[in-house]
Amino acid sequence: MRQTAELLDRVRAALRGRTVAEPGLPYVAPREPGAPGSAQGRIDLFRRKFEALGGTFLAGPAAESVIPALGELLRAEGVTALFFPEEDPASRSLADALVPFGPFLLVSPADIRQAEPPVSAGIQSAEFAIAESGTIVQTSRGGTSLWPGLASDVHVCLLSPDRFLDGMEDCLEALSGDPPRSISLITGPSRTADIELTLTMGVHGPRRVIAVLPSS
Amino acid sequence: MAQKRGISVSLFSTCLADTFFPSVCFATVAVLERFGVDVRVPLSQTCCGQPAFNSGNRKEARRMAAKFLSVFQGEEHIVTPSGSCAAMVKHEYPVLFRDEPRMLSLAYHVAGRVFELSQFLVDVLGVDDPGSTYRGKVTYHDSCHLKRGLGVADAPRTLLKAIRGVEFVEMEESDRCCGFGGVFSVKYPHISCRMADRKIERILETGAQVVTSGDIGCLMNIGGTISRSGYPVRAVHIAEILAGSEGAVP
Amino acid sequence: MEPRVRHFVRNSEKAFADRQLQVALSRTTAKFLENRAAAVAEFPRFEGARESASRIRQEALDNLDAHLARFITEARKRGAVVHAARDGPEAREIAARIAKEEGVSLAVKSKSMIAEEVGLNGALEADGVEVVETDLGEYIIQLAGEPPSHIIAPAIHKTREDVSRLFEEKLGEPYTEEIPALTRIARRRLRDKFFSAQMGISGANFLCADTGSVVLVTNEGNGRMVATLPRVHMVIAGIDKVIPRLADLPVLLSLLPRSATGQALSSYVSVLTGTKRAGDAEGPERLHIILLDNGRTGILQGKYREILKCIRCGACINVCPVFQSVGGHAYGWVYPGPVGSVLAPLILGLPESSPLPNASTLCGACGEVCPVKIPIPGMLVELRGDEREQGLKTPAEVLGMKAYASVMSRAGILEAFQRVAGVVSALLFKERKIERLPFAFSGWTERRDFPAPAPQPFRKLWKRQRGIRPWTR
Ligand code: SF4
Numbered sequence: 061m062r063q064t065a066e067l068l069d070r071v072r073a074a075l076r077g078r079t080v081a082e083p084g085l086p087y088v089a090p091r092e093p094g095a096p097g098s099a100q101g102r103i104d105l106f107r108r109k110f111e112a113l114g115g116t117f118l119a120g121p122a123a124e125s126v127i128p129a130l131g132e133l134l135r136a137e138g139v140t141a142l143f144f145p146e147e148d149p150a151s152r153s154l155a156d157a158l159v160p161f162g163p164f165l166l167v168s169p170a171d172i173r174q175a176e177p178p179v180s181a182g183i184q185s186a187e188f189a190i191a192e193s194g195t196i197v198q199t200s201r202g203g204t205s206l207w208p209g210l211a212s213d214v215h216v217c218l219l220s221p222d223r224f225l226d227g228m229e230d231c232l233e234a235l236s237g238d239p240p241r242s243i244s245l246i247t248g249p250s251r252t253a254d255i256e257l258t259l260t261m262g263v264h265g266p267r268r269v270i271a272v273l274p275s276s
Numbered sequence: 277m278a279q280k281r282g283i284s285v286s287l288f289s290t291c292l293a294d295t296f297f298p299s300v301c302f303a304t305v306a307v308l309e310r311f312g313v314d315v316r317v318p319l320s321q322t323c324c325g326q327p328a329f330n331s332g333n334r335k336e337a338r339r340m341a342a343k344f345l346s347v348f349q350g351e352e353h354i355v356t357p358s359g360s361c362a363a364m365v366k367h368e369y370p371v372l373f374r375d376e377p378r379m380l381s382l383a384y385h386v387a388g389r390v391f392e393l394s395q396f397l398v399d400v401l402g403v404d405d406p407g408s409t410y411r412g413k414v415t416y417h418d419s420c421h422l423k424r425g426l427g428v429a430d431a432p433r434t435l436l437k438a439i440r441g442v443e444f445v446e447m448e449e450s451d452r453c454c455g456f457g458g459v460f461s462v463k464y465p466h467i468s469c470r471m472a473d474r475k476i477e478r479i480l481e482t483g484a485q486v487v488t489s490g491d492i493g494c495l496m497n498i499g500g501t502i503s504r505s506g507y508p509v510r511a512v513h514i515a516e517i518l519a520g521s522e523g524a525v526p
Numbered sequence: 527m528e529p530r531v532r533h534f535v536r537n538s539e540k541a542f543a544d545r546q547l548q549v550a551l552s553r554t555t556a557k558f559l560e561n562r563a564a565a566v567a568e569f570p571r572f573e574g575a576r577e578s579a580s581r582i583r584q585e586a587l588d589n590l591d592a593h594l595a596r597f598i599t600e601a602r603k604r605g606a607v608v609h610a611a612r613d614g615p616e617a618r619e620i621a622a623r624i625a626k627e628e629g630v631s632l633a634v635k636s637k638s639m640i641a642e643e644v645g646l647n648g649a650l651e652a653d654g655v656e657v658v659e660t661d662l663g664e665y666i667i668q669l670a671g672e673p674p675s676h677i678i679a680p681a682i683h684k685t686r687e688d689v690s691r692l693f694e695e696k697l698g699e700p701y702t703e704e705i706p707a708l709t710r711i712a713r714r715r716l717r718d719k720f721f722s723a724q725m726g727i728s729g730a731n732f733l734c735a736d737t738g739s740v741v742l743v744t745n746e747g748n749g750r751m752v753a754t755l756p757r758v759h760m761v762i763a764g765i766d767k768v769i770p771r772l773a774d775l776p777v778l779l780s781l782l783p784r785s786a787t788g789q790a791l792s793s794y795v796s797v798l799t800g801t802k803r804a805g806d807a808e809g810p811e812r813l814h815i816i817l818l819d820n821g822r823t824g825i826l827q828g829k830y831r832e833i834l835k836c837i838r839c840g841a842c843i844n845v846c847p848v849f850q851s852v853g854g855h856a857y858g859w860v861y862p863g864p865v866g867s868v869l870a871p872l873i874l875g876l877p878e879s880s881p882l883p884n885a886s887t888l889c890g891a892c893g894e895v896c897p898v899k900i901p902i903p904g905m906l907v908e909l910r911g912d913e914r915e916q917g918l919k920t921p922a923e924v925l926g927m928k929a930y931a932s933v934m935s936r937a938g939i940l941e942a943f944q945r946v947a948g949v950v951s952a953l954l955f956k957e958r959k960i961e962r963l964p965f966a967f968s969g970w971t972e973r974r975d976f977p978a979p980a981p982q983p984f985r986k987l988w989k990r991q992r993g994i995r996p997w998t999r
Pocket of ligand 1 (some may be wrong): 785835836837838839840841842843865892895896898899900930
């Protein structure tokens with residue numbers, strides 16, 4: 061307490077005699093013209109940006125197209141284990157539906173918490189999707205776990221059409237006031253170029269991100 | 277050819293050109309006179325003070341700047357064949373005199389009247405064809421202070437491309453510093469030379485016979501490296517190419 | 527990291543000799559610049575965003591007292607313990623105390639320049655805490671026991687063979703030249719550390735005053751693991767990291783990755799507000815935030831306030847032709863390149879850092895790319911001026927400058943000099959070039975010629991040719 065009070069004193073002293081105006085409004089750069097606006101426009105833009113980052117976007121009727129396609133993708137990635145947050149029924153039912161396309165084992169997050177875990181896909185519902193940058197937003201609201209996107213090899217994000225936003229501004233606005241403990245903006249897979257500038261995916265987090273938008 | 281009668285220009289010859297490259301000054305005059313400009317040369321001018329300013333010797337820089345302002349204060353247009361000297365007067369004099377209101381307003385007054393040669397030709401005189409002939413494959417090096425300081429990059433290219441007989445080629449990284457930096461080249465010659473090496477590499481890649489620029493300092497550095505190593509290219513000031521009078525002193 | 531700024535010249539000569547470093551450097555900077563240029567070209571709002579970002583950062587600093595106080599209040603309200611450190615030693619002491627009180631024996635760390643600035647790892651290790659770097663590049667150089675060569679790509683001076691031999695030797699892993707395999711080794715090795723560490727350490731890219739949030743930007747995702755998995759999260763951040771509002775983030779984030787690596791957005795941005803709450807699935811139970819001054823209030827007070835606007839994107843470093851020639855190691859301190867050449871004298875002191883402000887051609891490339899419009903070249907010149915005022919210039923330079931000013935003060939004196947020079951030159955330098963300059967100028971002509979003075983200076987010739995007319999003065 062004393063230290064921080066002293067720090068503030070020093071800052072105040074440093075600024076003595078300042079002539080600037082009182083804090084103003086946030087400066088926001090004008091939006092790019094032609095921002096989507098319509099719900100479908102947002103989804104289309106998100107898809108374009110997300111795919112440009114190497115993400116895979118699956119949309120369509122769940123049972124007929126999305127789930128079989130997803131199952132195939134996961135198998136191709138060598139995934140053998142699926143996990144999802146306990147409190148997220150939508151991702152649980154997606155995982156259940158995927159099992160027949162396996163062999164996939166449904167595991168608990170704890171099973172992933174080991175040095176040599178099985179190749180896993182973490183499944184969860186995304187809180188928002190930001191069209192402008194192809195970003196998926198996960199927060200800790202409502203006890204949501206970050207696990208599926210944190211430690212899996214493949215991250216499967218379940219989207220719903222009403223969660224698409226134009227830009228990051230809208231997302232932060234929706235979460236401001238009293239923001240949740242953690243807001244995670246995820247834009248593409250975990251990547252590094254630290255060795256010889258060679259882009260490599262999946263250094264700590266997922267090497268692949270798949271967004272799923274099933275139509276009912 | 278457009279003749280601009282009635283425009284008078286005061287030549288800011290720069291100490292380097294005056295001492296080392298009189299032909300550049302004569303070429304500058306020749307180009308200006310070709311367009312009917314009345315050129316005067318204030319004989320009491322010396323140096324704009326850039327070496328002192330850039331090395332942090334403000335006292336001496338202020339002394340030089342005050343002298344420059346007193347010599348040039350009444351002039352309508354002040355034209356110089358050196359981008360960095362023009363930028364010095366335009367941008368740094370106000371910095372030097374920030375605490376002296378009277379000098380500051382004089383500095384701003386003069387700053388608004390200073391032009392680098394190609395800038396003056398294109399922006400003030402509206403020249404798009406310098407009306408000259410020069411034989412050779414020419415590439416252009418953007419002087420840092422001319423490009424980033426004064427924002428002049430198109431004017432010299434427009435002029436060079438319009439010269440009969442010039443085959444203009446762009447080099448890669450044309451606006452990458454050549455490593456001169458005034459006092460820098462004396463204090464850190466090893467770094468300066470490496471930067472010059474990279475510049476020369478880019479120049480040689482173009483296969484040009486001539487590299488040109490609007491700054492005496494860059495040309496001293498590039499030219500000096502070329503002459504020592506005997507590279508098959510010449511460093512020539514843009515004024516001399518525009519005048520078609522390389523190296524000539526009348 | 528122990529500053530070795532004074533040895534800039536020696537360090538840079540060493541760097542020239544290191545062929546591998548040279549190649550890696552030029553590839554890295556070229557790649558980052560190319561990516562940056564493409565990202566900027568694809569972002570029509572860039573200039574507008576730059577202006578906004580510059581104003582946001584300026585406002586944050588001009589009212590830093592209010593914003594910092596707000597940040598402290600909001601962060602505490604949400605469970606954080608906020609500490610203030612006056613300088614490096616105090617920060618180290620606080621960090622060591624936290625580790626001890628929290629019973630930490632293993633800490634995982636996400637890349638932080640500020641931790642380097644104060645030498646945080648050393649302080650914790652001295653107390654028996656194992657600190658593991660989790661950014662791949664940092665992990666590599668930590669294993670090798672070397673300083674970073676680039677703020678964004680710290681291990682860029684290492685080839686895949688180097689990394690592999692390092693992993694073989696230090697970790698007992700089989701040799702491989704596959705980069706993905708090397709990455710997988712690091713993933714596996716570090717995973718274990720993430721799960722068993724009691725404390726995560728990170729810096730902060732921004733601190734939001736209105737919410738007390740800490741913002742972390744990473745590509746690998748190690749930042750969010752460090753901030754999520756261990757029981758304790760320790761953040762160390764300069765007081766200059768404060769921004770007024772969470773709502774300012776989009777503009778700043780539209781510039782930071784584009785300027786740094788040329789990405790529209792980094793893979794992971796985490797906005798972390800307070801400790802784990804009731805009902806949260808995970809998150810640190812304890813959050814310590816160390817706010818570091820270390821000379822920043824002094825900078826805030828003076829004419830260099832704007833350098834604190836810096837968001838550490840590294841664009842000025844990549845674009846700097848001097849950095850491209852000498853590399854990060856030559857600067858001998860945590861922040862290299864143009865931004866470092868301004869920060870080092872202000873934080874370490876001008877006498878300790880005197881080569882740096884001078885080691886620039888003032889080409890202006892840094893100022894041109896800076897996403898928050900810091901006038902870096904002007905600051906370098908200003909620092910050179912301070913050097914003179916504080917009597918730090920060599921007597922030779924001062925004398926030289928005085929002599930120069932005397933000669934140049936009168937056209938007549940200059941002419942007299944030119945006359946002598948012309949005669950000497952005509953005698954000695956028939957080819958109009960000087961191959962060896964004397965004294966302090968000798969370096970110039972080591973690999974270059976210097977032009978010989980003309981036999982007659984321009985004004986003299988002009989006078990003769992045109993005669994003295996009344997207006998020639
Ligand atoms: S000074 Fe500007 S360009 Fe350099 S690192 Fe800081 S923000 Fe980036």
